[in-house]
Amino acid sequence: MRNRLRRSMMFVPGNNPSMIISAPVFRPDSIILDLEDAVSVNQKDAARDLVVEALRTLDFGSCETVIRINGRHTPYCEDDIRALVPARPNMLRLAMTEEPEDIVWADRMIGEVELEHDIPHGTVKLMAAIETARGVLNAERIARASERLVAMSFGAEDFTNSIQSERSRDGFELFTARALIVMAARAAGIQPIDTVYSNVDDDEGFRADVQRAKQMGFAGKSCVHPRQVAIVHEVFRPSESEVRRAEAIMAAIQEAERRGSGVIAVNGRMVDGPIVSKAERVLQLAQAVGMTKGGDTSGN
Amino acid sequence: MRLAQLGVTRMLYRNAQAGSLESGDVMVRVSPCEEDEVSIHIESKVSPRFSNAIRNTVRQTAQELGVRNARFEIIDHGALDFVLRARVTTALKRAMEAPTNA
Numbered sequence: 001m002r003n004r005l006r007r008s009m010m011f012v013p014g015n016n017p018s019m020i021i022s023a024p025v026f027r028p029d030s031i032i033l034d035l036e037d038a039v040s041v042n043q044k045d046a047a048r049d050l051v052v053e054a055l056r057t058l059d060f061g062s063c064e065t066v067i068r069i070n071g072r073h074t075p076y077c078e079d080d081i082r083a084l085v086p087a088r089p090n091m092l093r094l095a096m097t098e099e100p101e102d103i104v105w106a107d108r109m110i111g112e113v114e115l116e117h118d119i120p121h122g123t124v125k126l127m128a129a130i131e132t133a134r135g136v137l138n139a140e141r142i143a144r145a146s147e148r149l150v151a152m153s154f155g156a157e158d159f160t161n162s163i164q165s166e167r168s169r170d171g172f173e174l175f176t177a178r179a180l181i182v183m184a185a186r187a188a189g190i191q192p193i194d195t196v197y198s199n200v201d202d203d204e205g206f207r208a209d210v211q212r213a214k215q216m217g218f219a220g221k222s223c224v225h226p227r228q229v230a231i232v233h234e235v236f237r238p239s240e241s242e243v244r245r246a247e248a249i250m251a252a253i254q255e256a257e258r259r260g261s262g263v264i265a266v267n268g269r270m271v272d273g274p275i276v277s278k279a280e281r282v283l284q285l286a287q288a289v290g291m292t293k294g295g296d297t298s299g300n
Numbered sequence: 301m302r303l304a305q306l307g308v309t310r311m312l313y314r315n316a317q318a319g320s321l322e323s324g325d326v327m328v329r330v331s332p333c334e335e336d337e338v339s340i341h342i343e344s345k346v347s348p349r350f351s352n353a354i355r356n357t358v359r360q361t362a363q364e365l366g367v368r369n370a371r372f373e374i375i376d377h378g379a380l381d382f383v384l385r386a387r388v389t390t391a392l393k394r395a396m397e398a399p400t401n402a
Contacts, residue, residue: 016322017322017324017325017379017380017383018322018323018324018325021324021380045390045393045394046318046319046386046387046390049318049386049387049389049390049393050383050386050387050390052386053382053383053385053386053389054382054386056382057380057381057382058382
């Protein structure tokens with residue numbers, strides 16, 4: 001699904017059977033089975049085979065299945081796509097995307113494999129991982145490079161290396177890149193996903209990082225540890241008053257449509273397009289944490 | 301289409317292994333066998349009652365890859381069936397890599 005919730009995208013090493021099996025227990029919105037940084041060069045083939053079998057066999061429940069494949073200019077990328085697409089993950093995340101041509105190439109290749117295996121065109125979605133200064137500066141064109149692209153993530157570890165800086169706790173050095181990625185993605189109608197926070201023992205720092213990402217406009221956060229998933233969901237949880245207002249807006253819209261009237265107001269404020277789309281977004285987040293009728297009741 | 305359905309037989313050129321001794325994983329070692337047979341030696345850290353299931357999965361995976369002559373040594377640490385299939389597949393693919401002329 002194109003615009004499904006992607007608050008938490010949890011990385012799982014692609015060559016670790018136990019971690020793959022237990023990943024759905026933590027109920028992230030997306031599970032990213034990693035074939036790139038988490039897998040040593042001499043185990044790339046083993047991880048690929050394991051992930052293919054996992055996709056064919058395991059039930060990941062409501063979690064979206066995303067595979068982080070190796071970058072286009074590595075010896076593994078083509079093999080990754082050829083092996084994985086027939087196993088039908090929901091999405092491939094292309095590491096180290098720097099040019100729109102990287103996405104165009106991956107799109108075409110995925111399409112070829114879909115055709116070979118009688119899989120409907122566009123079944124396997126694509127996500128661009130922006131991890132270098134060049135990638136950030138090309139983000140706008142990358143975000144529009146393919147219909148298959150539904151999200152764009154930021155990778156701060158490689159990015160700080162590319163600008164010859166160090167990653168700090170408050171992320172000052174990432175501000176411009178984050179802002180550019182959010183704007184590029186939002187302008188193209190796809191979801192921006194923020195970078196990982198590697199210090200898994202620093203819950204306070206992680207929470208502040210997620211709050212910053214949400215405030216900047218990111219749709220979600222990449223996670224490197226299961227304990228980070230719950231924190232992300234807490235931060236993205238709307239307040240009761242936001243939910244009640246969103247419900248009132250949607251009820252007023254339905255009532256106006258029933259009456260055939262155009263302009264409507266809720267609590268004395270005119271309701272226009274941006275307010276409606278914000279209300280829809282709040283209700284989508286509320287439903288995921290069981291704050292609306294028919295929502296998830298786990299409080300997750 | 302599976303290679304076995306096409307009647308393809310594939311050779312193993314070298315000894316190879318895949319997997320690990322971590323819990324939930326399995327170590328698969330494979331070597332070429334001169335006779336036209338698949339032999340399987342199993343050492344399970346979990347329970348010997350899974351031996352038949354392990355044997356079936358190894359044979360089936362080898363057959364699907366068109367391999368008819370292989371000697372397997374399986375050290376199981378409680379791997380689920382999909383893990384065993386993946387590790388056998390990787391070990392066989394590695395064993396099939398033709399020797400390069402150095």
